[in-house]
Amino acid sequence: MASIYEIGYAPWDYTDFLISLVENSDITLEELIEFKLLGSKDTDNFTRTNVYCTLKNRITIPIIENGRIVGIIGRDIDENSISKYMKVGYTDYWNGILWQDGERLDGYLQGDILHIIEGQIDAITVKQCGIDNIWSVNGVHSLTPRVVEKIKKMSPDKIYIHLDWDSTGEKAETQWAEKLGHRCYIVPSLSGLTDNEGKEKRY
Structure with a gap:
């Protein structure tokens, strides 16, 4: 890797x-x-x-x-x-990087699912599990209008949001899902599971 x-x-x-x-x-x-x-x-x-x-x-x-x-x-x-x-x-890529097949690409999605991960190290860890189409963000405040436009151009059918499970990350996940629309699913961490264990929260 x-x-x-x-x-x-x-x-x-x-x-x-x-x-x-x-x-x-x-x-x-x-x-x-x-x-x-x-x-x-x-x-x-x-x-x-x-x-x-x-x-x-x-x-x-x-x-x-x-x-x-x-x-x-x-x-x-x-x-x-x-x-x-x-x-x-x-x-000016600091607001997001798309990881695919050994390259960092800008705006070209292979498939219909996009995973949003907080941080490059986390993105590489997820990539090691065989998951592609990972958009690594640099902090929870990096969802600028320009990034929203980039993600919309990719036209994913589903967007899975995996941010850090702390108060800041949890709040940001909700804000990101609201901005990106009904295609979004919030993925909880193992330590953050609630009564709906194992189920994504959909927006």
Whole structure:
């Protein structure tokens, strides 16, 4: 699965590797900073001694469009991290990514069912179970009008919503279902089952 989706890891000393790219290739320091692979506390004067890797100690998931990496999502592996996810790149895909057959596609649904999952790691876990057509969202507040329009263009017959089963996720599931219409089914987590155990709540 890691090789299919080109999932990697940026170690603590990854800054040195990025600096070596500047020294040994045509890539410039400014390009790495523009892509947000490098950051600096001194925004007016970038030098090789005052920059740092923004994705260090993170699992990295590339966002690929037409064979090009247009963005990277970094998931911190430190459970005490203040910022769990870091997003870098030129892309506007942060509101949702569609996972299918080893590709991240935009707007082309294979089949008639769409699964909405909160977070890329959860999406990969579900993908490992053999489920396709997974739309991974970046937080419960990412259902913008643009995303609603994208999902409508996919024209799924059924939409299964699997968000985190906490107060925020539960509230968001209801809001998402109301915006997306009667095709939606809310899928409860095992810890969130109620009297209707094992049954999806339909809108």
